[in-house]
Amino acid sequence: MNILFELSKEHPTLPQNEIFACLTAEDISYIINETNNDILNISTNTDIDLVKNIVSRLSHTFYVDELFFSCSNSIDEIKKNAKKYFIDLPGSIAIRYKNTSKNKNSQEIIKIIQEIYTRNKKVNLTDPDNEIRVFITDLKVYVGKKIIVIDRSQYEKRKVQFRPYFSPISLHPKIARALVNLSCVKKNETLLDPFCGTGGILLEAGLIGAKVIGSDIEEKMIYGSKETLDFYKLKNYQLFCSDIGDIKKHINYVDAIVTDLPYGKATTTKGEDMNKLYTRTFEVLPEILKEKKKAVIGISDKKWATKLYTHLKLMSIHEFRAHKSLTRYFIVFEKQP
Numbered sequence: 001m002n003i004l005f006e007l008s009k010e011h012p013t014l015p016q017n018e019i020f021a022c023l024t025a026e027d028i029s030y031i032i033n034e035t036n037n038d039i040l041n042i043s044t045n046t047d048i049d050l051v052k053n054i055v056s057r058l059s060h061t062f063y064v065d066e067l068f069f070s071c072s073n074s075i076d077e078i079k080k081n082a083k084k085y086f087i088d089l090p091g092s093i094a095i096r097y098k099n100t101s102k103n104k105n106s107q108e109i110i111k112i113i114q115e116i117y118t119r120n121k122k123v124n125l126t127d128p129d130n131e132i133r134v135f136i137t138d139l140k141v142y143v144g145k146k147i148i149v150i151d152r153s154q155y156e157k158r159k160v161q162f163r164p165y166f167s168p169i170s171l172h173p174k175i176a177r178a179l180v181n182l183s184c185v186k187k188n189e190t191l192l193d194p195f196c197g198t199g200g201i202l203l204e205a206g207l208i209g210a211k212v213i214g215s216d217i218e219e220k221m222i223y224g225s226k227e228t229l230d231f232y233k234l235k236n237y238q239l240f241c242s243d244i245g246d247i248k249k250h251i252n253y254v255d256a257i258v259t260d261l262p263y264g265k266a267t268t269t270k271g272e273d274m275n276k277l278y279t280r281t282f283e284v285l286p287e288i289l290k291e292k293k294k295a296v297i298g299i300s301d302k303k304w305a306t307k308l309y310t311h312l313k314l315m316s317i318h319e320f321r322a323h324k325s326l327t328r329y330f331i332v333f334e335k336q337p
């Protein structure tokens with residue numbers, strides 16, 4: 001089966017990478033057929049319901065479809081492929097389309113798909129049994145059947161200003177979820193954020209069923225995180241106040257670490273020099289992470305990504321321009337034996 005991910009294009013590397021991480025977390029094997037800013041097209045033999053379950057945790061994808069075919073924008077090609085790959089779907093049909101291209105033929109393209117797929121079929125635009133998606137991009141046209149639409153409005157609703165505890169240091173929930181996904185954490189595995197602040201990362205990890213552990217040097221942040229996790233009725237959590245250097249006193253090994261390190265100004269280091277704090281952090285994190293598991297760490301200076309660490313292997317770097325004077329880098333490491 002070919003699966004098409006319609007990507008949000010909000011970031012050049014995150015949408016694809018969070019998908020790869022979620023599939024890897026569940027041991028789903030796949031082949032990448034094609035990818036660009038608009039789409040990711042993969043082949044897999046995995047059961048569709050399992051795929052549906054896994055991809056529902058994504059944050060930077062709009063739709064996931066079972067892809068029937070893709071071809072160039074030429075009308076002749078589309079006609080030929082639509083006939084060749086036609087599937088007689090049981091039940092009612094709705095055709096929906098998205099056009100991100102400057103293609104002037106879009107109405108004609110839709111008409112072709114409509115004629116083929118709705119012939120002798122009941123059309124139901126409000127609650128169809130099958131939703132055929134026609135995605136027209138500058139380069140190609142993709143036609144398939146919707147498997148799932150990602151509920152992205154949930155991330156806006158969970159922004160820190162709508163949560164019980166507010167601080168401007170919190171990441172947008174969509175970014176926090178993408179970082180959790182990059183960590184490859186599975187349901188019921190343990191994820192640690194040792195600089196948890198308002199608990200934004202813990203919240204996103206808790207909502208996908210991970211057991212979460214959060215700590216912070218500031219007591220008020222621990223109370224704030226507790227308020228937030230309780231507000232969202234999460235039960236499987238552990239919170240404590242601790243300096244990063246003392247974290248080993250509180251916990252054993254964890255399956256994933258996702259954290260956003262202080263970057264000065266808005267976030268306190270309690271007066272500690274940033275270089276010293278980062279050095280201490282990179283020493284202690286590998287000591288509490290299980291082998292072959294991932295740490296996703298937000299830093300403000302790229303030099304911390306390219307240093308050589310004894311037990312951490314650099315896997316990928318994702319750059320964010322928060323604003324003019326602040327660029328953040330989210331780095332994925334894997335714990336080495």
Ligand SMILES: C[S@@+](CC[C@H](N)C(=O)[O-])C[C@H]1O[C@@H](n2cnc3c(N)ncnc32)[C@H](O)[C@@H]1O
Nearest residue numbers: 170171195196197198200216217243244260269
């Ligand atoms: C960038 S903020 C984390 C924001 C968080 N991701 C959120 O969503 O709210 C960094 C946090 O590190 C904490 N912190 C600073 N120095 C620390 C230390 N030595 N040990 C543990 N936490 C520390 C700060 O109190 C702050 O809450």
